[in-house]
Amino acid sequence: MRNLTLLTDLYELTMMQGYFKTDNNRTVIFDAFHRKNPCDGAYAISCGLEQVIDYIKNLHFTEDDIAYLRSLSIFDEDFLEYLSNFHFTGDIYAIPEGTVIFPREPIVKVIAPIMEAQLVETAILNIINHQSLIATKAARVCYAAKGDGIMEFGLRRAQGPDAGIYGARAAVIAGCVGTSNVLTGQMFGVPVKGTHAHSWIMSFPDEYTAFKTYADLYPDACILLVDTYDTLRSGVPNAIRVFKEMREKGIDLKDYGIRLDSGDLAYLTKKARKMLDDAGFEDAIISASSDLDEYLIDSLKTQGAAITSWGVGTNLITSKDNPAFGGVYKLAAVMGDDGTFIPKIKLSENSEKITNPGNKTVYRVYDADGMIKADLIALADETYDESQPLLLFDPVETWKKTLMEPGEYSMREIMVKVFDKGECVYDSPNVMDIQKYCKQEQATLWDESKRLINPQVVHVDLSQKLYDLKQELLHNYGREKL
Amino acid sequence: MRNLTLLTDLYELTMMQGYFKTDNNRTVIFDAFHRKNPCDGAYAISCGLEQVIDYIKNLHFTEDDIAYLRSLSIFDEDFLEYLSNFHFTGDIYAIPEGTVIFPREPIVKVIAPIMEAQLVETAILNIINHQSLIATKAARVCYAAKGDGIMEFGLRRAQGPDAGIYGARAAVIAGCVGTSNVLTGQMFGVPVKGTHAHSWIMSFPDEYTAFKTYADLYPDACILLVDTYDTLRSGVPNAIRVFKEMREKGIDLKDYGIRLDSGDLAYLTKKARKMLDDAGFEDAIISASSDLDEYLIDSLKTQGAAITSWGVGTNLITSKDNPAFGGVYKLAAVMGDDGTFIPKIKLSENSEKITNPGNKTVYRVYDADGMIKADLIALADETYDESQPLLLFDPVETWKKTLMEPGEYSMREIMVKVFDKGECVYDSPNVMDIQKYCKQEQATLWDESKRLINPQVVHVDLSQKLYDLKQELLHNYGREKL
Numbered sequence: 001m002r003n004l005t006l007l008t009d010l011y012e013l014t015m016m017q018g019y020f021k022t023d024n025n026r027t028v029i030f031d032a033f034h035r036k037n038p039c040d041g042a043y044a045i046s047c048g049l050e051q052v053i054d055y056i057k058n059l060h061f062t063e064d065d066i067a068y069l070r071s072l073s074i075f076d077e078d079f080l081e082y083l084s085n086f087h088f089t090g091d092i093y094a095i096p097e098g099t100v101i102f103p104r105e106p107i108v109k110v111i112a113p114i115m116e117a118q119l120v121e122t123a124i125l126n127i128i129n130h131q132s133l134i135a136t137k138a139a140r141v142c143y144a145a146k147g148d149g150i151m152e153f154g155l156r157r158a159q160g161p162d163a164g165i166y167g168a169r170a171a172v173i174a175g176c177v178g179t180s181n182v183l184t185g186q187m188f189g190v191p192v193k194g195t196h197a198h199s200w201i202m203s204f205p206d207e208y209t210a211f212k213t214y215a216d217l218y219p220d221a222c223i224l225l226v227d228t229y230d231t232l233r234s235g236v237p238n239a240i241r242v243f244k245e246m247r248e249k250g251i252d253l254k255d256y257g258i259r260l261d262s263g264d265l266a267y268l269t270k271k272a273r274k275m276l277d278d279a280g281f282e283d284a285i286i287s288a289s290s291d292l293d294e295y296l297i298d299s300l301k302t303q304g305a306a307i308t309s310w311g312v313g314t315n316l317i318t319s320k321d322n323p324a325f326g327g328v329y330k331l332a333a334v335m336g337d338d339g340t341f342i343p344k345i346k347l348s349e350n351s352e353k354i355t356n357p358g359n360k361t362v363y364r365v366y367d368a369d370g371m372i373k374a375d376l377i378a379l380a381d382e383t384y385d386e387s388q389p390l391l392l393f394d395p396v397e398t399w400k401k402t403l404m405e406p407g408e409y410s411m412r413e414i415m416v417k418v419f420d421k422g423e424c425v426y427d428s429p430n431v432m433d434i435q436k437y438c439k440q441e442q443a444t445l446w447d448e449s450k451r452l453i454n455p456q457v458v459h460v461d462l463s464q465k466l467y468d469l470k471q472e473l474l475h476n477y478g479r480e481k482l
Numbered sequence: 483m484r485n486l487t488l489l490t491d492l493y494e495l496t497m498m499q500g501y502f503k504t505d506n507n508r509t510v511i512f513d514a515f516h517r518k519n520p521c522d523g524a525y526a527i528s529c530g531l532e533q534v535i536d537y538i539k540n541l542h543f544t545e546d547d548i549a550y551l552r553s554l555s556i557f558d559e560d561f562l563e564y565l566s567n568f569h570f571t572g573d574i575y576a577i578p579e580g581t582v583i584f585p586r587e588p589i590v591k592v593i594a595p596i597m598e599a600q601l602v603e604t605a606i607l608n609i610i611n612h613q614s615l616i617a618t619k620a621a622r623v624c625y626a627a628k629g630d631g632i633m634e635f636g637l638r639r640a641q642g643p644d645a646g647i648y649g650a651r652a653a654v655i656a657g658c659v660g661t662s663n664v665l666t667g668q669m670f671g672v673p674v675k676g677t678h679a680h681s682w683i684m685s686f687p688d689e690y691t692a693f694k695t696y697a698d699l700y701p702d703a704c705i706l707l708v709d710t711y712d713t714l715r716s717g718v719p720n721a722i723r724v725f726k727e728m729r730e731k732g733i734d735l736k737d738y739g740i741r742l743d744s745g746d747l748a749y750l751t752k753k754a755r756k757m758l759d760d761a762g763f764e765d766a767i768i769s770a771s772s773d774l775d776e777y778l779i780d781s782l783k784t785q786g787a788a789i790t791s792w793g794v795g796t797n798l799i800t801s802k803d804n805p806a807f808g809g810v811y812k813l814a815a816v817m818g819d820d821g822t823f824i825p826k827i828k829l830s831e832n833s834e835k836i837t838n839p840g841n842k843t844v845y846r847v848y849d850a851d852g853m854i855k856a857d858l859i860a861l862a863d864e865t866y867d868e869s870q871p872l873l874l875f876d877p878v879e880t881w882k883k884t885l886m887e888p889g890e891y892s893m894r895e896i897m898v899k900v901f902d903k904g905e906c907v908y909d910s911p912n913v914m915d916i917q918k919y920c921k922q923e924q925a926t927l928w929d930e931s932k933r934l935i936n937p938q939v940v941h942v943d944l945s946q947k948l949y950d951l952k953q954e955l956l957h958n959y960g961r962e963k964l
Contacts, residue, residue, distance in 0.1 A: 011676030125638035156607035162642035180491040194493030323805035
């Protein structure tokens with residue numbers, strides 16, 4: 001396991017030393033949350049928790065790390081000594097991977113002495129921001145494909161090895177049927193797929209020989225790339241010739257077909273479909289790629305493109321139109337001398353940026369059909385009873401209220417405990433199980449909230465108690481601080 | 483060193499097995515190049531070669547790797563046996579890191595048996611695409627800052643750990659004065675910087691106490707974050723109070739000042755500058771961040787914002803408006819039975835996508851002032867003599883010609899040999915030396931080509947011999963292939 005302990009911003013360490021030197025290592029609560037969904041969507045998919053857990057478990061400063069920090073001439077020996085014995089001793093709560101999430105909900109909550117809570121900020125955000133971004137993008141792409149398989153194959157355009165490795169993991173969690181990335185396959189047991197490139201075709205004297213050679217080698221997964229020279233005049237006819245020869249040899253054609261990686265995909269796939277059908281290959285797969293994203297897939301579907309399998313590269317693995325998730329990590333409470341938490345709030349001229357104070361959790365509220373009605377951020381010590389009516393209200397326009405009677409709703413707390421006093425108490429499911437869970441999660445979202453453009457916002461309300469606390473802090477703020 | 487051998491697309495391995503089974507492991511030449519500069523710029527910065535070298539050196543299939551590939555049920559034992567003894571035996575040429583590059587120039591050229599050349603495609607592209615992207619973006623950001631220091635601090639928004647680690651490396655190469663990323667500092671010996679966050683301020687009873695505590699701890703690098711509560715009414719006055727106390731104590735204020743992370747940076751920094759100046763702190767640094775990129779920095783400069791140091795996060799580390807570099811890896815030649823290379827060309831309806839055939843190299847042509855006049859892609863066996871006139875012509879509009887007389891120009895071949903028969907023959911400079919070289923490189927670009935919007939294109943011409951070869955292949959193509 002890689003040692004990512006120094007994968008942090010220097011200011012985390014200068015602040016840590018500050019707390020160390022002033023003997024001010026109070027227990028605090030930090031929330032990691034996002035303020036806006038990628039791509040103006042109505043939801044996001046939480047992802048990356050397994051790697052956060054690995055990071056926390058493995059957190060330690062090696063002798064080399066200490067020597068490096070000493071070389072910076074800003075850390076004293078007593079602090080370096082402290083670091084050399086450092087391990088994480090706090091509690092962490094999180095929303096499990098693959099869960100549908102909404103802005104301002106704590107995705108990860110860290111309760112720990114401030115020196116520890118501060119050190120882990122950067123890596124937690126890095127990991128959660130990246131994987132939640134790609135999972136969210138992949139969910140959008142899969143939604144556009146309406147049940148067709150989406151292959152992730154963006155490794156060569158990913159922002160470095162990890163972006164390829166963990167981006168493919170996130171893409172599969174959100175619904176991709178597989179990835180081209182062999183290392184991700186090995187590390188996470190997800191399906192890997194791939195056939196050949198244009199260079200395969202070009203390295204043979206002619207296209208037919210290249211196809212035939214490939215078909216002889218891989219008769220059970222024979223997807224032929226038909227656009228190296230001329231898709232309709234050369235590629236598809238040569239593919240049909242090879243499929244005919246395979247059939248004549250008695251090969252049971254199953255997972256076979258063609259792939260296009262360029263050109264007008266709507267026009268070419270409709271023509272290719274007809275050529276394949278006319279030759280008796282009605283079940284041949286037509287796989288397409290070429291700078292696809294959710295919008296282009298949606299458009300090709302509308303145009304009746306005869307594509308049954310989609311390869312998505314750059315635009316998915318970088319979330320090209322929105323390449324950052326924007327998760328932040330904000331102080332929510334500081335333990336007072338009496339051992340109880342004092343809630344903290346961060347003001348901003350922008351109301352959206354005002355934080356929710358205190359030790360919180362998140363409930364999901366479903367309607368009688370099991371669809372998401374709203375989410376409710378509450379204080380962690382609040383309890384709810386489904387046999388009682390539940391009043392939800394908008395935290396800004398508070399006159400917008402919904403009263404739900406018993407039987408009309410159900411609730412589920414979506415945060416789970418992951419670390420208890422530094423010990424991991426959570427087993428990450430394997431990726432394919434998370435994929436299943438994520439599919440169920442997406443099924444609880446209305447289509448109106450999943451649509452690609454101008455989706456219906458899902459309400460995230462505050463409990464009455466949290467709302468009151470927030471108002472109290474807001475109104476007392478000027479007096480206390482300025 | 484991490485084993486990234488399986489960081490490849492599955493199709494590289496299925497093609498490899500295809501070449502293995504058909505006993506068709508001819509030596510080939512592949513070029514990695516980009517077709518378009520990021521952000522509609524006129525140039526890019528090559529970056530990532532050191533990591534490519536590490537990857538190639540470390541290329542080997544472990545027993546676990548072989549076992550995993552076996553589990554996929556698509557590879558035969560003889561091929562797996564071959565892989566278990568695999569190492570790279572080819573030649574690699576590359577343009578050194580930090581070099582200014584232009585579209586269609588081979589950044590990396592691989593000459594190797596096709597099985598090897600194919601395997602390494604994905605990782606080479608992944609690494610070069612990522613780091614060249616971030617280096618190019620960072621060069622743009624530094625250009626906008628007109629000599630002010632740019633700090634890279636995007637780790638929390640980077641697309642995974644590597645994107646943060648190697649993105650920061652690339653940013654420093656292109657000119658950033660440092661990074662917040664401690665791990666990058668440790669790995670590459672680059673400056674790391676950072677002070678404190680809003681949480682530091684919020685964890686104290688009041689802002690003044692937070693500042694004073696910080697100043698006591700770090701009197702030599704005292705940059706105070708002034709925007710937690712109210713920048714002009716609270717933050718700056720409290721900072722000035724602390725600076726006065728430091729001065730009264732006889733502390734020699736050097737590397738000190740304020741940092742703003744929100745609000746109207748033009749307005750606030752001008753006001754803050756006046757407040758600091760009026761209090762006798764004319765040399766206090768004003769550092770600013772908040773969703774900055776090259777365009778916003780340029781705008782703030784135009785507005786006369788009093789910022790002397792800039793922190794750039796998300797928009798740099800993800801190259802947000804252009805998050806993929808788009809480098810490709812194309813077959814340029816295949817060795818014939820007689821041991822000479824047969825040039826290969828890939829056609830496309832889009833002329834820009836037609837590849838340059840053959841075994842090539844790249845010359846940079848400078849004018850008498852040492853500024854870049856044009857680049858010349860030539861065949862590797864061509865030689866040039868600066869005592870002779872040099873005729874350059876546009877490879878599309880061939881009537882556009884420039885004749886340069888001896889003394890009016892100089893030339894330099896910008897590709898170097900990196901691997902010779904599998905042995906590394908190149909020492910990567912350290913990052914700070916690459917930064918110096920990259921600064922010199924950028925100084926050879928005209929301002930007109932560096933400007934952010936609508937820059938002057940730098941011409942990349944073909945040698946007469948390469949031009950003739952390309953025309954011949956283009957015109958013979960239809961006959962041969964269809």
